[in-house]
Amino acid sequence: MRTPRSIRHRLALLLAPPTGALVLLAGLGTAAQAGRYSAADRTDARVALVAATEELVHRLQRERGLTAGLLGGEEAFRARLGPERAAADQARGALDRMLAAEPPGAEAVRRSLGSLAPLAALRGRADTQAATRAEALEFFTGAVTALTSAAFADQDGSGDRRLQDALATLRSLCDATEAAALERGTLNGVLAAGSFKGGDYPGFVRITAVKNAALAQAPRTATPARTSALDAVLRSPSAVTVAGMEQQALTGFAADRLPVRAADWWQAASTLVDDLHRVQSEAADEARARAGELRSEALAGLLLDLSLALAAVAGAVALGLAATRSITRPVAALVGEAVDLADRVLPAAVARAQEGVATDPPVSAAAGGTAELAELGAALDRVTGTALRLAVEQSALRRNTAESLANLGRRNQALVTRQLGFLSMLERGEHDPGVLADLFELDHLATRMRRNAESLLVLVGEESPRRWARPVAMGDVVRSALGEVEDYRRVVLRQVDEALLDGGAVAEVAHLLAELIDNALAASPPDTDVEVFARITGDGYLIAVLDQGRGMAEAELALANARLSGRESFLVGRDGLLGHYVVGRLAERLGAVVRLTPSPLTGVTASVLLPAVLLAERAAAERVPS
Incomplete structure (x- = not known):
């Protein structure tokens, strides 16, 4: 028998027995469903760990804000610290119990908990006013950042877009909640102290920018329900109050005493942070629900594919191996040639063309094998030649354009410089106030024209000729x-x-x-x-x-x-x-x-x-x- 030279004929030989096709599809489906089931189960446990970790983070955020206010001088916050510390310790205990079951990512979270080792000592120093507000903010923020990073360190392997979007939304909401909580704690300490001191103001501005960026990122991957919930939070009275107090702090940063009470700020900001945390928890529930759906779907598909594979394996394995081998070998050879052409041959030829060195189009070696592979090799040759020709044309076009713009910019700059010199001479010799004012306007217009000329030089890579010897x-x-x-x-x-x-x-x-x-x-x-x-x-x-x-x-x-x-x-x-x-x-x-x-x-x-x-x-x- 003559061996078929076309892929179409070889695929027909492979698919002739229905059992052969069933074995192939069932085997691939079984492996894929097993991977999906494992990834969904892993993601479900991972999201549960994220939720427990973020509950501890939420409690630490509240303790951070109250501690900053106390160290800023607001004694009224001392009475609230005790319950918040107890709540943080309780959340830590719940997280430790979950880590004992060794869910995915447990080791990273366990290591991050080491950042809380000095917590007891810091609490004692805060109670006696021995710690500084900056020290407390730095400690709690470092611990929160380490916990959040560790909780999200394990990547999702399910490949499901909805689940990936849910996890991305959860991370964005965690970042937004942390930024809002850090803003709450930072400004709480500032208001307790009365005004911005040292690096308080730049830090507050950066925190506000990070919060706004995180809030803008979340709707890109969130479901309509989460987007509506987040919009409702951002339009709530507490959010409006927080925005107003932020603006008062930003506009009055240089005042000796800011016109906002620490207690009022804490109440409004805490309500906003709690609302964001609620939306964050709902996003975690969505992710877990989607992971559960994927696990159920993967289990059903896994059982079906296993049944089909076992029923058809006896009659199809030999024919499938022979047919697969006859296709994979020439395809692998073509893949190797295409990879070499894309990674080495074509980039080198394009680079030589852009440098102005004449070069011949590289020719692929995929002339053997089936008729379809030979046609594909010829098509790759045509693509290579076209890409090389376009690279040469684009290189010449860009070079000519840059040279023309540089020449035009230098001419304009020289003319404007001469015009500015002439105007300066006229200004020195003119005593009429009206005429002198007109000359100054012309001088200002010429200065702007010089900037436009220099813009052309900047765009084509030329440096400005104006230099100062001294700073x-x-x-x-x-x-x-x-x-x-x-x-x-x-x-x-x-x-x-x-x-x-x-x-x-x-x-x-x-x-x-x-x-x-x-x-x-x-x-x-x-x-x-x-x-x-x-x-x-x-x-x-x-x-x-x-x-x-x-x-x-x-x-x-x-x-x-x-x-x-x-x-x-x-x-x-x-x-x-x-x-x-x-x-x-x-x-x-x-x-x-x-x-x-x-x-x-x-x-x-x-x-x-x-x-x-x-x-x-x-x-x-x-x-x-x-």
């Missing part, structure tokens, strides 16, 4: 950025900490800030101001630009932050927001981090974190010659 004060850098925007009178500098910026980065930082401030002015109504805050942080120098616009949707923020990170080329962008690409290039060059986040009430906050390496010490700066 420059950050206040001057921010004011220089204001000089490059149109409606600079609407920009209010709320706070600018004293610092010196390295002279080589002055022009690029001013350019970056000008682009962000320009966007904020465009987004804000004409009768509102744009606020700028600049503060020294432990990680560098943080500058925040707050607009009063309508804000941005989550998808818009994600796209904008992708552009600001420098990961996206302006040549493939679909919109006209070239300023974002300019900021992304400048941030990547400076090593800065630029992010857009929703403001607490309305609008968008653009934050720029300059690395500490760009800041110069004043004493060293004074030794540099002018």
Whole structure:
């Protein structure tokens, strides 16, 4: 007999006896159902462990908030600490009993419980006021983070999208609840002390941002029921009260005494945290219910597949092995050739083409085997040739585009620089106030034109020719950025900490800030101001630009932050927001981090974190010659 050369004929030979097909399908189905059953059972136990762990976390969160308030000076919280500590100990006991049964992930949770070893000592020091508020917050937050991370360390292996979404929703809600609880404890201590001190305010702002991000993440994977429950919590009177108190704390951060009572804040924030915890518990119940459904479905399918496999195995195993071997061997050879072509041959050929080195299209070796495999090999050759040709064309197009833009940017920059010099000469020789005011307006317009020219150079990778030999004060850098925007009178500098910026980065930082401030002015109504805050942080120098616009949707923020990170080329962008690409290039060059986040009430906050390496010490700066 001639061996069939086409896959179609070989599959027909394999499927001829119905028992052969049944053995194959039943065997695969049995293995899959067994895996699903095991994964569902494991996930059910895992979610139960997560629920018990998060109950202990919830109690520790409440004890953390009351302890911070007591250490902040509010003695009224001392009476509440005793019951909360007892509840935390009771939750710890329940978790220990569950860990004794060794559910999945028990070892990781057991290790994380070691972070609670100093709890008794800390409680005693808190009662005698020997501990500090920052120490207590750090201890409890570290313990909560370790417990949550350990509870979610075991990954879901069921492959079910609904179950994965339920677990992702549960994790997002846990993160949101922890952020809200940490915000409650942090501000409780601040209000008990009367005002923000030291690093309290930046920490409070970061916690608020983390909470908002976690609350925004949860609806992406939540069911409609959980989304509605979360929306109801966020629209509840306690949530509205918490948002109002947050805003009072943010706007009055510099006051000697904040206009919010610690007891009022604790009541409202605790109600919100308890509501979020309730939604979190409901999400855990949903995950367990889905795991139970998968376990029941997998068990029924497993029994059916086992019955079919046992009934058909005697007549189909020999024929199945022979037919499978005749197909898998040539397919494996083709797979090996395709993998080598994709991983080594084609990338090397494309790289040589992009470097301008002439190269011939690689040819696959899949000429033997069946007729279908030979056709597939020829198709792979055509795909390879087309990909190589497109890579050459795209490389040439991008190179030519970049060179043209760079040439145009340099010409415009030279003309504008000459124009600014001529305007400066006219200003020095003019004494008429009206004419001088007009010259200043022309000077401001030319400065903005120079920024646009430099934007072209930034987009194509050119560096700014403007450099300063000595470090420059950050206040001057921010004011220089204001000089490059149109409606600079609407920009209010709320706070600018004293610092010196390295002279080589002055022009690029001013350019970056000008682009962000320009966007904020465009987004804000004409009768509102744009606020700028600049503060020294432990990680560098943080500058925040707050607009009063309508804000941005989550998808818009994600796209904008992708552009600001420098990961996206302006040549493939679909919109006209070239300023974002300019900021992304400048941030990547400076090593800065630029992010857009929703403001607490309305609008968008653009934050720029300059690395500490760009800041110069004043004493060293004074030794540099002018």
